[in-house]
Amino acid sequence: MKRDEVKNFNGEDGKPAYIIYDGKVYDVTDSRLWKNGKHMGRHKAGEDLTAFISMAPHTDKVLEKVKYVCDIEEENVKDNKKEKIRELYRKYHPHPILIHYPMGILYFGAFMEFLYLIFKIQSFETSAFYALIIGGLSVFPAVLSGFLSWYINYDKILTEIFRNKIVFSSILIALVVAAISVRIFFINGEECYLWCYIYVLLYFLMIPVMTFIAYNGGRITWPD
Numbered sequence: 525m526k527r528d529e530v531k532n533f534n535g536e537d538g539k540p541a542y543i544i545y546d547g548k549v550y551d552v553t554d555s556r557l558w559k560n561g562k563h564m565g566r567h568k569a570g571e572d573l574t575a576f577i578s579m580a581p582h583t584d585k586v587l588e589k590v591k592y593v594c595d596i597e598e599e600n601v602k603d604n605k606k607e608k609i610r611e612l613y614r615k616y617h618p619h620p621i622l623i624h625y626p627m628g629i630l631y632f633g634a635f636m637e638f639l640y641l642i643f644k645i646q647s648f649e650t651s652a653f654y655a656l657i658i659g660g661l662s663v664f665p666a667v668l669s670g671f672l673s674w675y676i677n678y679d680k681i682l683t684e685i686f687r688n689k690i691v692f693s694s695i696l697i698a699l700v701v702a703a704i705s706v707r708i709f710f711i712n713g714e715e716c717y718l719w720c721y722i723y724v725l726l727y728f729l730m731i732p733v734m735t736f737i738a739y740n741g742g743r744i745t746w747p748d
Contacts, residue, residue: 525549526597527572534570535561541569542593545577545584549593566683576678610676619669623741626666627734629659634731637724653707656727660700667693688740696733702726 530549535541541553541561552558552569561569567576577584633655640648670693674686703726710719 525594530596531570534568543567543569544572544596545574545587547596547598549596550587551591551593555590566681566685606676613673613676619666619673622662622666622669623738625662626659627738629655629662630730630734633659634727637727641724652727656700656703656707660704663697663700667697685740685743689737692733692737692740696730696737699726699730699733703730 527544530542530544533540533542535553535558539561540551541555541558542549543552544550552563557563558569563569567573577587633652636648636652636655639645640652670689674680678686703723706719706723706726710716711723716723
């Protein structure tokens, strides 16, 4: 069976539900987890799920419970550059590594800013500002590596989770740029009035936004 033929078995309108894993075709029609050809609201029957299963919280042992159909008939098998990049990604995991830097540093910075508001100790505010600079700059490689992961491991499939991550990552970048700009260009000394409130608001807004992004990242590893 060829890949294009497998796409016809999508589990819709009474059709059988087939999936591809590691060059083999499996029949998941009778699985309660594949009702109407959909799994966990994000994966569809008829597709190659090799990358998804390798990233899932379960192993490929789950396929022992479903029916094996046949091997895929590969046509014009060529060196797959994307697969090589995917293997490198799986080996080094750049996004899980990079995402922890902005999270940890900005959480710390927000805490320092909170302490400054209570105790009015300037060193707390200075620490919060430095954390904003370092944490803010580290947001960019974290987001870029996230897009790389989306492209390599998930074929740019725009599910609800990835839509949330893209939208709120954009909001986080906007908040970082705005907060840094306000702090550098509009706050001079303690008498800053409105701009000080705007700065603090921008800083604290980063926390729920960043937390929501992390929550959706967790939903990929541990599905609902």
